Amino acid sequence: MSESTDTASSAAARKGQETPLQKDASGRTAHTPKISITVDDTRKVRTLNVKAAVDSLNFYYGQHQALKNLTIPIADRQVTALIGPSGCGKSTFLRCFNRMHDLQPDTRYEGSITLHPDNLNLVGSHVDPIEVRMRIGMVFQKPNPFPKSVFENVAYGLRLRGVRNRATLAEEVEKALRGAALWDEVKDRLPDSALALSGGQMQRLCIARALATTPEILLFDEPTSALDPIATAKIEELISTLRDQVTVLIVTHNMQQAARVSDYTAFMYLGELIEFDEAAKIFTNPSKKATEDYITGRYG
């Protein structure tokens, strides 16, 4: 799809994805696939790297197939939003990226999610889910800080990685908290319990906790659904700034939110990908009727 100069349709996105992936299978030194994006005001097209390429991904809970043949490119250091009505499989899809499903018995992946540039299939059975989770961070629907101090919450990921040096820990914790736009609010409360923070602060603390270990992709599972509008606005602003350092994948129930924060948007319905495109296109001129109906509020 790097060749297509105008906005890529979902069909083109799928087609474009196949070529590099087939090359990956044959040669070790496969190049990173590309994806195009239209720069807002100039209407010019930029070419971006693909951070993760989802290819014919199927996912099963026992006999039930929850995800059907998904093929989506995730652009490097951009925000990709997953939208769709409840139960369409957005969260299930998101949780494939860090192998959260492996914690449940009787779940099965088919197909691949190839992480670039090192060409690692995230859902491959030989790939250690713990390694995947160490490289791909996640922020959950309900803020879930540990009932420990603010500092220890952010430091936990580093401690798991064997960081013991106090100065290093303090430095990294500060960096992560600054990255999550929380430092000024909590710098005097680092030893206090994280449970004393407000809901929005807790969620930003969870973001800081995930950021501290510099993940390659950060997954957000409806991060603002438990927050008030002001806290939501702060998180959205934060996600927009995170774009420069990390690839973001966000599931949201809120279409305005998807329109505000995302560069690419995928619309899912009943476990299938209906349409994937640049957010600007999806929200102004979707090519599928179902997408248009959902976006205009006819269902969902």
Next chain:
Amino acid sequence: MSAANPAQYRNVDALRTGLSRRKMLDQVFVLIGLIVMLGCLVILAILFIDLVRDGAPRFTLDFFTSFASRHAERAGILAAWVGTTLVMIVTACCAVPVGVAAAIYLEEYAPKNWFTAIIEINVTNLAGVPSIVYGLLALGLFVYQFDLGQSIVAAGLTLALLILPIVIVATREAIRSVPNSIREAAYGLGATRWEVTKDHVLPYSTGGVLTGMILGLSRAIGETAPIITIGALSFIAFLPESPFKSEFPFISFSWLNDPFTVMPIQMFNWVSRPDQAFQSNAAAAGAILLGMTLLMNGVAIWIRYRFRKKINW
């Protein structure tokens, strides 16, 4: 529904009579509850006061520092309370690690299948097995098979078996009360199952685990039947060997193999004597045992309160 007159439910007078009747029922229930609760408390208080009154003349320092004797006024509970303390230490050291480990395995690791379901049902049922049955098991297994004799370690292991189900059930409850979102958060950062357990699940459920442990020990401290079954002495005039030594390695475990007696047996022994003077010894020992149990329960409540205050989901 459609046949009903819509105004039927809007008769304000009827609403009010109905409501006052319902509120009266509410009051009646409160009253019944209060009576039952006070009844229990009063009975317990009477028991305790009766024991204390009967045993009052024996509450002296000598009572705690004397061995059993043929003369009621010279008899004391030294051997009994030392024995009880040592047996409880052995019981706690065996039951808590095993029980907590079993609970962690069942909650965090075990796959949910028919095998673990059977284990779960059995653990719960074991809590209801009469203690004399444990005594018989221990007599055959610990005393004769393992040749531990009528020793402190045999008694400690027996009581540990007895309270193991209590510890397991309490620990599982505590572990289950840790929200799954916390586990997900830790797994999401790349923690292994053991790291999730040791860094999060266990620390956050410590209050419940300790409560279960103390409730189990409170049960064990009053058990008489299994201890008698394994053949504890009831008249003993020496202490187990001291665990502390003056020369290297300063600590000794030979007390584990010493004969012993415990508080309930000492009490039982005194109660069965015809001499009235021994009855007041038994009452005093009973009050002290009850006091020990209440103290342990108090500690359990305090611990739970402390942890609840610190961790509030």
